[in-house]
Amino acid sequence: MKVTVTKDILSANDQIAARNRELLDSHGITAFNIMASPGAGKTSLILKTIEFLRGKVRVGVIEGDIAGSVDADRIGAVGISVVQINTGGGCHLDAGMVANALASLPLTEIDLLFIENVGNLVCPAAYRLGEHQRVVLTSTPEGDDKPQKYPVMFSEAEVVLINKIDLLSLLDFNPATFKRTVTSLNPHVRIFEVSSKTGEGFGDWIDWLMAEIKLRRK
């Protein structure tokens, strides 16, 4: 019985996700679902990316958190359209929550939409939101063994970002080991190394984002 209920929920979620995707496509918006452990630096990545894209791309953000508006306040402070979703205890965003948030965003004024998921390396992987690309962010202090322990998330991502590479010399994180494990799970994944603190490595990430946006922008 439990399985049946779960299947029904997923199927309803996927239907709403497909409608979200159509709505985004009709406005020429490219949407990225940003998933990571708590504290990997999702909001800092989004803020640094906005800095690099200023004047070139119009960005909107949906912030998913269990409670509070710490992240939305940080994004709003730099003049970006942002909607906060509070899941009220829920461990992931679902497509219905995102549909509601989309209704509050000025879609005609957005080229790129970041959807920052709840910090969780497990549950968000099971829920499509209507995004075009799933981006998993990991950070060097978490260790290079995370793909082995959380394989589903890493298997289903289109892009993996290694954040906090400015701390690399202080830690045991081995980028080669990490990349080998991710690639064995997910041969077609793109991997970028960045520091949202120093901006190191952002060139390739921004180039890739710009190419994705140009595919859909009207």
Place this chain on the structure above:
Amino acid sequence: MKVTVTKDILSANDQIAARNRELLDSHGITAFNIMASPGAGKTSLILKTIEFLRGKVRVGVIEGDIAGSVDADRIGAVGISVVQINTGGGCHLDAGMVANALASLPLTEIDLLFIENVGNLVCPAAYRLGEHQRVVLTSTPEGDDKPQKYPVMFSEAEVVLINKIDLLSLLDFNPATFKRTVTSLNPHVRIFEVSSKTGEGFGDWIDWLMAEIKLRRK
């Protein structure tokens, strides 16, 4: 209907958790449920604690992971009784998984049991396992705002450990801000600052563990 199913599952879980607790009590074992984000350093904390307790306390470990046995291999390598649970995609341990693991451990040879939960700052909070104390580990690179964003986990813990304090001077983590937020959610919580890398701050944590163990040891 969804709510009813969830309630039934939780209630069955709590019944098994109560039986686990009785089994542990009958052997004079004190059990700690270690919960944290992926990469906060749960296994490193357990390994460093084992080092401090060697010759004084007999330790056993249950390792919870979605997949693999990376952590159990690290614990087993130092000669400790360890059982690996693979949840097969599941985002938390439940009491039934722990009951099965307890059946494989030499309970008459253990004083202290660490149950390392799946790395997840949300879902494990909802499932009691039969543990005596819930320990939440956070790490300085995650940032000092985690209690605001993941309030349930921090509200229900008996103990919060701040790990990786050796990195404090390099990061924006403010221990006073962090402690103030945790205490506002959870006035009776104990907070320890440690580095599992250097051993800094382990004195108070070990003293507290020893006092807990003495309460139940036969």
